[in-house]
Amino acid sequence: MNNATLAIKDPIVEVKDLRFYYGASEALHNVNIAFPRRQVTALIGPSGCGKSTFLRCLNRMNDLVDGSRVVGSIRLNGTDIHSSAMDVIELRRRVGMVFQKSNPFPKSIYENVIYGLRIAGVKDRAFLDETVEKSLKGAALWDEVKDRLHDSALGFSGGQMQRLCIARAIAVNPEVILMDEPCSALDPKSTARVEELIGELRKDFTIIIVTHNMQQAARVSDYTAFLYEGLLIEYGLTDKIFMKPKNKQTEDYITGRFG
């Protein structure tokens, strides 16, 4: 099983012996993985393999699930995210998340982007304006919406709304951005734009992306991890995983024999 381990120098997130329980059933079995800084890592695997559960452990979104329990350690820049030194609010500010279904708030574009700053109590108008512009540019949305920043965010296309959610995530300047199948509800054209965006974002952020789409994983990621039934089966450079998978199950999944 330990063929999955991969030595990463100076990892930003380091997961050790992670077990995750929904009530009595164990959904993740002893996962060990380290994520490299300013790289895109894709998590692939068939439905129900625990990719999303794993992703949600990284910003403790699973805390919201009744009866869930985490064993093992997850370190963000060396600090255990479950330790008292790390507040969950602080963690979520440092580890942003983009969801499968775009979920803008029923507010203006402007208010959506600065939501994270507002709840953190930032009031400096000039700084907020600057952040909105920077984030929307970062999410390649600025040119499309700069004239209607104060319009409701709900009147946009799916792709635009998803990019707005990305802008919202990067506005608080997180260290890591988690993406949970960000393109699964988008048409091919919007998907291409988001993928392009991910390529841009990796210059500044560490990105961990869950995807069902093998081609997408191959296109956007530097590293790929394959999970199957709660186990990390194989983890390595994307090129290697897709060209020469060491594990039979990985190969079967990638070549489409199951999943």
Next chain:
Amino acid sequence: MSRKFWREGEPLVWGTAAALTVTLLIAATLVIVVLVNGLGVFWPAPVASATLAGGSRVMGEIVRSEPVPGGDGERLQFKIGNRDLYGLDFRWIDASAIASLDRPRDALVLERQEHGNFYGTLLDVSGPTAAGLDGDPASRLATLRKITERRQAEIDEVGDELSDLNARIVGLTTKRRELLHNGALPDAPALQELQGQAAALRAVYEEDLARQEQMFADLQEYTATVADASGTEKVIPLAAIVRAYRPNAMTWVEKVLFYLSKLKELLLGEPRESNTEGGLFPAIFGTVMLIFLMTLVTFPLGVMAAVYLREYAREGMVVRLVRIAVNNLAGIPSIVYGIFGLAFFIYGIGASIDQVFFSERLPTPTFGTGGILWASLTLALLTVPVVIVATEEALGAIPAGVREGSLALGATKFQTLTRTLLPMASPGIMTGLILAMARAAGEVAPLMITGVVKLAPALPLDGQFPFLHLDRKFMHLGFHIYDIAFQSPNAEAARPMVFVTTLLLVLIVLGMSSVAIVLRNRMKKRYTYGTF
């Protein structure tokens, strides 16, 4: 063929359509009956004068006609008025007994403060300043009525002064009782001074009262001499006349103006004649204020309870039980709430408040008796389940993604709730509030034992310190309907007012709901999640 008929559910389609039609028809009938009967009440009806076969004459409004029970032909119901002369306002006359029927142009209707309408003809007017007047009696009547109205206004002014003085004297008396209650001796200087002040005020009061009585006696000297259909003469003081008009001689424009003046009286005036005539202002005011106070309580209470239940309480046996209990609360008969309000609010809390804060007024209760506060709290209790259920459903209908999106940005649960979830749930919450308001507006039973009265001496909100008198009893349109329809000594005369009051209550509920619906739609536009 017939198999296809059944397979396509044809009978069911017809059944559903029929069910809807029946429902609509019933609702429409109700609305039309109320509209037809309510809107026409104030239109000046023509006055008919009938000469009967025996030679006697009858004058009045023809209210309706119906076949003679157990006989032939028709019979007409006349509103003959003149209750002081005949004892009854209405009379049935067989059409066959009427020799001739006409509408004399000089037929006069006097709307009076007491004894209902007078139908007859004007003979003469007299009064201290009438000597120099000339012209026909009708124009002299109009001139003198202007004078008496002005004098009446002066008398009312003195009356206001009197009630002001009275309030001050009562205040002094209360203060005195307070001092005595707190152990002051009857001959203490403070008490002596209070007594002196009260005596001075009482002297002014007596003086004003005498002045008012003199003014009133002077006013009584202005009179009109009128004769009824059979020629019986009657002298009526002008002060007792509210309106004098000749419906048969009125032009269309005059009738419209008359209608508007009656409508104005209805909306802004005080009731007369044991509530069967005059205005409904105190009842309108009481109804609106009651619902407003109820909303002030039920809205925050219901929303907060629902938020806890949905967002903070851990799902489990207890929460499920609470939810079932809340849902069933809505099914408890309202009179039970009324009794609870009486026992808990009035005899429990109200009596305790009296013990602590108003002990000097005991045994006269202040809050320990029915009042608008207790009635609105009782209604709030009655409607809070509606708000809770609506709020819970609205919160539950918000996509999980929004909640997660907010939390994932580092928002606390509380921030998520106040900044995102509650605004998004607001249209649903408003719907609940509309339902609650509509339910509260229609309730009468619990009010009857928690503070509604047939005739309230003062409004719960007025110019007297402390302006808002939550302990006061109040009038209510719903109770008004019950009261004049079933408790009135003169049910036939009260009939038009029943319809008017019903119409008004329906309009008020409609008005308040419309405002809430407009608000809700605005929120919906702002906060509803677009699908893509």
